[in-house]
Amino acid sequence: MARSESSRKMTTTVAFIAISFTMFSTGSCSSQVPLVMWSSEGHILPPLASPAAGHLVSNVELMSYLNSVLESAPQNVLLFLQDKLSKDDFTRYGGVFGNKQESAFPNLESALQSSSSPLVLPALSWHGASAVPGLLQEKLGVSPISIDADTLEHVHLNASGNTLLVFNLPYSSGAYLSCKDVLRNNDEIIGRVLNIMKTQGVPYTAIYTGRMPSRVIEAASLIGQSSMSRSLLQTVVNEVNPPLMFNGTSGPCIMLWAQNLRVSFSDQAWTDLGPLTSANVSTAGSFCNETNSKLVVDYGTSFPPYNPFRLIFSMSQRRYPVSARNWFSLDTLELEFNTSIVTYNGSRGIYAPAEYSFHCQNVNNFQNALLVPSAQNATQWRILFTDFQIQGFGILNGTTNFSYASDCASFFTPGIWMGLITSLLMVLILTYGLHMIMQLRSMDRFDDPKGPSISVPQSD
Structure with missing residues (x-):
């Protein structure tokens, strides 16, 4: 019975997260980054109303969310700040976000499933994301500390104090790592940090977001349109690196x-x-x-x-x-x-x-x-x-x-040769047909109807 209840809870949490990201997946990610917040086991985040579909969370709204959460949540805040992050990273590489392939976020998904009330903001303002460390510093009254997992092992935190730890995560595929591999490495860092916090017995509130979108789509309005008007047709500008x-x-x-x-x-x-x-x-x-x-x-x-x-x-x-x-x-x-x-x-x-x-x-x-x-x-x-x-x-x-x-492409490509050969065969067939028609001749002799008829002997 307990196992059934745990399975039902996990399914409900995963479905909530998947639906949250799916609702916002139709919008442009040119100025949006997601934000995911959860607390350690045994602590419940206050219930907050999810933003409406297509709504972009501003700095003021984000501050109200943080005020509501941090009033009852642990004051030891872990901020996992990735260089770039978008909803597409979850929907494309996450195992539970509508994708059947192996997930790049196993530790993050496990933490969200173990949390009783995770907070998911799929569409956070780009500038709001860059202001997250400042908003947390203002709320907690402490300066952020940039740290890594290796250093955290040798630091003993006060369970009742206010601490803001910032873990900077890269988002660069480099020469030999794919985006999924980079995200998986970042997820391993998250899992390692959470294990250290659990070993030390320190309650925490964790936040995972990005400084800017990982996929930026620049849309330029048509020339001559008024700044107050809406343009139905837009030109997508693809950035091309110079030679x-x-x-x-x-x-x-x-x-x-x-x-x-x-x-x-x-x-x-x-x-x-x-x-x-x-x-x-x-x-x-x-x-x-x-x-x-x-x-x-x-x-x-x-x-x-x-x-x-x-x-x-x-x-x-x-x-x-x-x-x-x-x-x-x-x-x-x-x-x-x-x-x-x-x-x-x-x-x-x-x-x-x-x-x-x-x-x-x-x-x-x-x-x-x-x-x-x-x-x-x-x-x-x-x-x-x-x-x-x-x-x-x-x-x-x-x-x-x-x-x-x-x-380097030659003039006579395989397609051109196929067209030329096919045309030549059609011309040869047409020429042969015309030649056969021109060889037709009318009869120059006919039987004389007044002459004797042709007798064909019959045998018994």
Whole structure:
């Protein structure tokens, strides 16, 4: 009977949280972050009315919530403040929020299920979220203390005192961790902190929220609309990172951009270096002149265990008398990691006129390869560059855009060949039909009706 009651309580709590996030999942998360609050076992938060669907909780409303909760809840407050957090993180990676896959929040969900009355605010104002530490400091009358789980083990808290402990949680996938892995690591930190508090026997009130949304959608109104009017049509602006540019002695001379720069070693999972390839990445060792260019992209220790890791693009240009113009080519691509170097030859497929840039939707070393391994150890790596564009010569001073792109796609694509062959077959069939029709002839002789009839002998 007790087990049935516990199971019913768990189901009710999970359903409440799932419904709360589902109700607000239709709204934009461009200026909203969720906030989850619960207390330790044996303490009940006062019942509070849930905000209406689509309502955005402001600072004033949040302060009223905190006043009502902290009057009866434990005064030792644990604030888990993540760099970025949105409702989509729960609905997408949470095991109980409508998703059947393995949850990224097992410790958080366990704490909410064990709490008798958790508080869920799915739509908290972005600026309200950044003001949470200040509001808690004002309410408790103590300064926030930034701490981690390792330090908390050696700190003995007073069960009857006021304490505000802030645990800063990252939200960055880095070079080798997915968003789900980062959230799972943060959840392990939450679980470790709660276990320490439980071991010390200190009651607490915990809050989990973010400084800003993890997925920001910028919507720009149509030009010419009044500031007081509503626009039914809006333009979604997708942020595109600028190309990586190396400046030589006389200005910019090398530009590189790719949507994804994926590498993999020995059939391991793909690692995308694209988010790290920005203006902040090191290009030390690069150079350019009239005939040769070399771009060194140093990722440092961002790609463990292959530290340090660098991509080196070596290009050259020369004049070809047949075409009466200069052409540049990507001679080699080098992967330098630890103390090893693997080299790929790209001059067979990666080339363009010297005043152009080179663009290709898919550059790899394993299927229709444009990067040819030059050594046996190079076959252990897999490289996949998506929407890849590079230019090593002919960049105008002061510009930040690529020159006209020479694309790797040939003119006669498989689709064009299929269309041409099909059209040719149809023309041949039509020609044959017309030829057969033109061969039809009318009879030039007819039987004479006045002449003797044809006698056909009959046999018995």
